[in-house]
Amino acid sequence: MVQVRLQEEWIQVEAGTTIDACLRKQGREMDFFAAVCDGELLDLRTPLQEGQKVTLIPADSDIARLMQEKTLCFVIIVALRQLYPQLQVRIEHSLDNGIYCEFDHGTLDAPALEHLLMHMRKMIKERKEIHRRYLPKEAAAVHFEQLGMPAKAQNIRHRRSKHCAVDTLEGIDDYFYGHLCVHTGYLPEVYAVQMKNGCWFGFHPDPRPQDKLFAVCDAYERWGKKLSITNVPQLNLKAETEGIDELILMSEAKIERELVELSDQIVSQHPFRRFVLISGPSSAGKTTFSHRLKTHLRVLGHQPHTIAMDDFFFNRSEYPLLEDGTPDFESLDAVDLELLQETIRGLLAGKEMPLPHYNFHTGCREWRGDTLRIDPHDLLIMEGIHGLNPKVIEGFARDEVFRVYVNALTHLNLDPHTRIPTRDYRLIRRMVRDHQFRGYSAQQTLKGWKHVREGEDRYIYPYQEEADFIFNTSMVYEMLILKKTAVELLEAIAPDEETYVEAQRLLSLLQYFDSADSAHIPSHSILAEFVGNSVFF
Numbered sequence: 081m082v083q084v085r086l087q088e089e090w091i092q093v094e095a096g097t098t099i100d101a102c103l104r105k106q107g108r109e110m111d112f113f114a115a116v117c118d119g120e121l122l123d124l125r126t127p128l129q130e131g132q133k134v135t136l137i138p139a140d141s142d143i144a145r146l147m148q149e150k151t152l153c154f155v156i157i158v159a160l161r162q163l164y165p166q167l168q169v170r171i172e173h174s175l176d177n178g179i180y181c182e183f184d185h186g187t188l189d190a191p192a193l194e195h196l197l198m199h200m201r202k203m204i205k206e207r208k209e210i211h212r213r214y215l216p217k218e219a220a221a222v223h224f225e226q227l228g229m230p231a232k233a234q235n236i237r238h239r240r241s242k243h244c245a246v247d248t249l250e251g252i253d254d255y256f257y258g259h260l261c262v263h264t265g266y267l268p269e270v271y272a273v274q275m276k277n278g279c280w281f282g283f284h285p286d287p288r289p290q291d292k293l294f295a296v297c298d299a300y301e302r303w304g305k306k307l308s309i310t311n312v313p314q315l316n317l318k319a320e321t322e323g324i325d326e327l328i329l330m331s332e333a334k335i336e337r338e339l340v341e342l343s344d345q346i347v348s349q350h351p352f353r354r355f356v357l358i359s360g361p362s363s364a365g366k367t368t369f370s371h372r373l374k375t376h377l378r379v380l381g382h383q384p385h386t387i388a389m390d391d392f393f394f395n396r397s398e399y400p401l402l403e404d405g406t407p408d409f410e411s412l413d414a415v416d417l418e419l420l421q422e423t424i425r426g427l428l429a430g431k432e433m434p435l436p437h438y439n440f441h442t443g444c445r446e447w448r449g450d451t452l453r454i455d456p457h458d459l460l461i462m463e464g465i466h467g468l469n470p471k472v473i474e475g476f477a478r479d480e481v482f483r484v485y486v487n488a489l490t491h492l493n494l495d496p497h498t499r500i501p502t503r504d505y506r507l508i509r510r511m512v513r514d515h516q517f518r519g520y521s522a523q524q525t526l527k528g529w530k531h532v533r534e535g536e537d538r539y540i541y542p543y544q545e546e547a548d549f550i551f552n553t554s555m556v557y558e559m560l561i562l563k564k565t566a567v568e569l570l571e572a573i574a575p576d577e578e579t580y581v582e583a584q585r586l587l588s589l590l591q592y593f594d595s596a597d598s599a600h601i602p603s604h605s606i607l608a609e610f611v612g613n614s615v616f617f
């Protein structure tokens with residue numbers, strides 16, 4: 081017998097007992113998806129050893145959510161292979177808490193999709209085991225080359241570890257860059273819907289199409305295909321053969337082209353729409369974007385004036401509180417909407433209005449005597465995370481306001497079966513910027529990220545489709561630049577820190593990217609907001 085601490089309770093089990101066997105005995109098998117011991121994330125098949133202190137990962141955690149998504153992808157791949165082997169699935173991007181897929185060499189009509197869905201549900205009901213074995217890195221790479229998965233093979237050769245996990249479901253092998261559920265029964269009821277040129281899969285019925293967001297994601301995916309850069313190995317190859325400078329020039333030219341398109345749209349609706357609202361989640365690049373948009377509007381003969389929604393926050397002592405007692409910085413209730421609307425209306429009416437300034441060091445709103453008056457034909461721009469919330473412009477006519485949603489929506493996948501979450505891109509951006517300009521450690525950024533994300537889910541994402549224009553600030557080359565600093569920051573997090581597991585997950589993602597020098601990033605680039613040398617700061 082060996083003694084281990086499972087959660088907060090010391091128990092005795094027979095030597096070699098796995099974590100899932102122990103949970104089954106306790107009747108808690110489906111309550112937990114994985115475990116952590118000494119900072120390492122373990123799957124539930126891991127045998128328990130004397131003296132281990134094991135913390136269990138609950139079903140409602142972010143780790144469990146990612147495991148479910150990867151497992152769902154595996155079930156889709158296997159079910160397609162069994163029913164429609166001529167189709168090759170590509171996991172394109174997330175959409176309404178599910179995943180959007182397209183297919184090479186054919187499509188699925190409604191009856192075929194229903195047949196596939198029934199087969200997937202049967203696999204889930206039967207709790208099919210997902211086996212895992214470990215191969216030497218080169219052997220695993222050769223194996224996936226032979227299976228016709230060259231992108232996986234190239235990524236495996238980028239791994240730091242000498243070995244690689246190969247997962248098997250129903251005799252079919254794949255590689256998913258992290259842990260999967262130990263069997264398909266960990267998935268809830270799955271749904272599938274025909275959508276656009278492919279299908280949506282998820283754990284709730286009736287997904288919202290989100291046409292505007294989809295169109296932007298689809299446009300960037302098509303652009304990536306034209307460049308032959310749809311996944312990380314292709315990006316690494318392009319940087320090696322054509323050079324990072326060519327990637328920088330192409331990405332920056334695309335941003336510039338879309339700024340021209342946006343500024344033309346805004347001006348075409350002037351003077352009826354003089355108020356431009358810019359919104360988006362953390363580290364989307366809103367600040368640099370707003371400066372560059374102003375420049376383009378000035379080129380077209382207009383004089384834009386900018387105010388920041390952040391300056392209309394109440395004093396920090398007046399913020400609503402989160403469950404843990406900390407101020408809710410993301411809440412709309414932290415904003416003095418009455419003062420904000422009064423100021424906007426006064427400015428649009430040509431009045432000289434006093435402007436507040438929010439001091440983030442003291443957490444207090446200050447009045448420094450700053451005022452602003454704009455001419456009747458000038459444009460007013462306001463930037464803030466709540467810009468698309470209808471309450472912000474309550475009382476304004478729809479055609480008075482031009483609303484812009486800004487986000488970093490990467491089209492890059494690790495390989496055709498594995499997407500890179502957009503939030504990971506923004507988190508890495510924020511981590512580098514927090515270090516460069518605020519002196520924060522990666523530990524501090526990661527600890528605060530949970531509240532940031534929860535705020536985005538409540539106050540930003542529900543209003544994405546309200547935008548008149550969605551602007552994508554993602555640049556194909558950026559992770560090659562951010563990698564060096566991000567890796568140094570993440571490697572400084574010790575195994576006993578609460579964010580260590582998340583740090584290791586991000587390090588695992590970054591290992592597949594090559595590194596590049598930031599010397600030639602233009603000073604007006606959105607990326608310069610995060611790595612430094614920005615002309616706007």
